[in-house]
Amino acid sequence: xxxxxxxxxxxxxxxxxxxxxxxxxxxxxxxxxxxxxxxxxxxxxxxxxxxxxxxxxxxxxxxxxxxxxxxxxxxxxxxxxxxxxxxxxxxxxxxxxxxxxxxxxxxxxxxxxxxx
Amino acid sequence: xxxxxxxxxxxxxxxxxxxxxxxxxxxxxxxxxxxxxxxxxxxxxxxxxxxxxxxxxxxxxxxxxxxxxxxxxxxxxxxxxxxxxxxxxxxxxxxxxxxxxxxxxxxxxxxxxxxx
Numbered sequence: 001x002x003x004x005x006x007x008x009x010x011x012x013x014x015x016x017x018x019x020x021x022x023x024x025x026x027x028x029x030x031x032x033x034x035x036x037x038x039x040x041x042x043x044x045x046x047x048x049x050x051x052x053x054x055x056x057x058x059x060x061x062x063x064x065x066x067x068x069x070x071x072x073x074x075x076x077x078x079x080x081x082x083x084x085x086x087x088x089x090x091x092x093x094x095x096x097x098x099x100x101x102x103x104x105x106x107x108x109x110x111x112x113x114x115x116x
Numbered sequence: 117x118x119x120x121x122x123x124x125x126x127x128x129x130x131x132x133x134x135x136x137x138x139x140x141x142x143x144x145x146x147x148x149x150x151x152x153x154x155x156x157x158x159x160x161x162x163x164x165x166x167x168x169x170x171x172x173x174x175x176x177x178x179x180x181x182x183x184x185x186x187x188x189x190x191x192x193x194x195x196x197x198x199x200x201x202x203x204x205x206x207x208x209x210x211x212x213x214x215x216x217x218x219x220x221x222x223x224x225x226x227x228x229x230x231x232x
Contacts (some may be wrong), residue, residue: 004158033218043205045159045223052218091158095218102211102218103149103172106158 002027004094004107012113013082021077021110023092029053034068034075035093035104045091051075052097082114118142120224122208128230129198137193137227139208146213148191149221150183153205162206165191166213198231205229 003026013019025034036048049059051068059066063080079086089111093104121140129135141148147166151159152175161175167188176183180199185191195202205226211219 006158042225043228044225045207047220050218050220093158097218102221103161103164103175104151104159104221105161108158109156 002029002032002094002096002105004092004105006090006092006107006110008110009108010111010113012115015084015114015116016081018078018080019082019112019114021079021090021092021112023075023077023107025073025075025092025094025107027094027096029096031097033095033097033102035095036066036075036077037091037093037106039089039091039109041088048077048090079112082112084114084116087112087114120208120210120222122206122224122227124227125225126228126230128232130232131198131200133198133231134194134196135198135229137195137206137229139191139193139210139224141189141191141208141210142222143189144212145210145222146188147211147219147221148185149209149211150191150193151207151209152177153207153226155204159207162193195229198229200231203229203231 005024038046065078067076089109092107095102150162153159163183164172165185180196182194207226208224209221211221
């Protein structure tokens, strides 16, 4: 069975602060993908990043960075210099590798509120 | 090009009514997924199609839920005798479904179902 836990249900920061969203996962698969999605108030899920379990290199994309640590089964997401437009619900997700039915297992989400 | 579309966007049903939710995947996408997102929670997998074949329906919560994709394109999720606990956003996603290890899922805007 697969499980994704996002312990922070809600985070509130002031604009320009850095914020880290935590994600811990459980899986019996030795190979898998990890994801982060953003869900703005409009409701549509927006893909942010996919990492595979082979690659533990951290990744940076603009103000976003991701820290994947297989030893602790964590895949944390940091937003640097947060902006009001970053306000949304963020979901971490997990998927097996190697079959066409890559069903996603999502965490419960973290609601991020960035205040001006 | 056009993304995944879902209709209706909003549906209000009286308890006991049957409802049908439609998903139009991206043209040429072989794989189609349905997820249920209850208020304040992450999406949960319901069922998966490859072309017209329903390969996994392990997430359907009861036998009141039924999904079909008769011609391998448009899919319909039907809920019979709706209950209040069926109130949720129903998300559809599609992917190419080819032989690569991962096929990105593209999500539709969802249908928000409210059962009174």
